[in-house]
Amino acid sequence: MTAIEGVLFDFSGTLLRIESAESWLRAALTASGTAMDEAEIVRSAAALERAGALPGGSSPVEIPADLAGLWEIRDRDARHHRALFTGLGRQVPLPEPELYDALYERSRTAEAWQPYPDAAEVLARLHRRGIRIGVLSNIGWDLRPVLRAHGLERYVDICVLSYEHGLQKPDPRLFALACRELGLDPAAVLMVGDDRTADGGATAVGCSFLPVDHLPVDRRPAGLRPVLDLVG
Template sequence: MDIRAIFFDAAGTLLRVNGSVGETYARLAREHGKAVSVRDLEAGFRRCFATAPPMAFPGAEADQIPRLEKAWWHDVVRQVFAPLGPFPGFEAYFNALYDFFAEPQAWQLYPEARRTLANLHARGYRLGVISNFDARLFDVLDGLDIGHFFDPIVASTRAGAAKPEPAIFQKALAECELQPQEALHIGDSYELDIVGARNAGLTPVLVERSGRQQSTADCRVVRRLDELLTVLESL
């Protein structure tokens, strides 16, 4: 069956944080009266983000979701700072941090991303995003001028399921009225994107920009998004 839709993971695949998470956390913390090293924050963020519960709220009422999204991040950031001593300005800091990452300036596209999307769009592929993220994603994609390429944009907090659960992939497929065999999903996380997409029946592609997993992965691997064009010709 021919591939008709291509779904993209967002962070680490289409875009990344401008600078680094640790730098941003540290800069805003300093502005709120707390000096912490970039390295401690970067390490703390990685640890707490990796062990956080799935960013999804199955069964939640729609009007509760914005509060749940922010509370999810509040827990993560609180845990990042927990071992780093008193932080009286934490609540104001957290609000500033949450707002900051809703701004497109907090993010940058990978250099080939927009060009590749335009190319795939021109070839008639339906493009979508499947992301374990909250509703700030919609504004960020628009702000980076790529939101218009995608239909649907599926954020885990609004889908009631997070990758690698098949349900989030099924939701994207349902919105396109396509079968799993008609869709490809590309992402930078083997556990979330590759395992998830494969279990849902989609063709998975790993984007591995360092090239490290090039030879060991049991799926198609690209180093840059524009290599997708070659992958699509080979399917």
């Protein structure tokens, strides 16, 4: 078996987790100076979650027919990503039309994301071992400032973001590109992610794959530590 010399991590649900839909809505209301009744906040947050409007949150219970095409290509272009998620948000009536954009902007801030408890420790230990580290994400915006704000960017050698390349996982070309940027043969690279279809696609180019559970941060205190056992 080829020794692992590099690790690619997914972003959302793997290294960091998005806040709850209720926290997300409350922050957007504050940012826009909009008032809502407390009970309505709770109801609307639950409806936004069912609609799949929170990037990094739950998938839609039902995708509206007019957004189905965008859903399939949402991570290939920044405009697609914004249009899809603000469109999903608009399935839920809110008191001010600017709230849908305010919600999207909130989802791109460092404050909306929380690292998993072992993320910094695992990245730091891999970095000290001389392992090449990359973040490979299906996303529609630049996550580097979020990594930086949480003190994780210092350990990361490369970021490969789907919207910057017009490709999204599980397209083998995106994994191959990430391996080239790491400067490693795919056989020497481990992909770590919470989506067995999207992230597991790394095996098509010869990478190893380690799945992690997409759980709230307080329910997954050590989900990344098995990486340390797989990497010499």
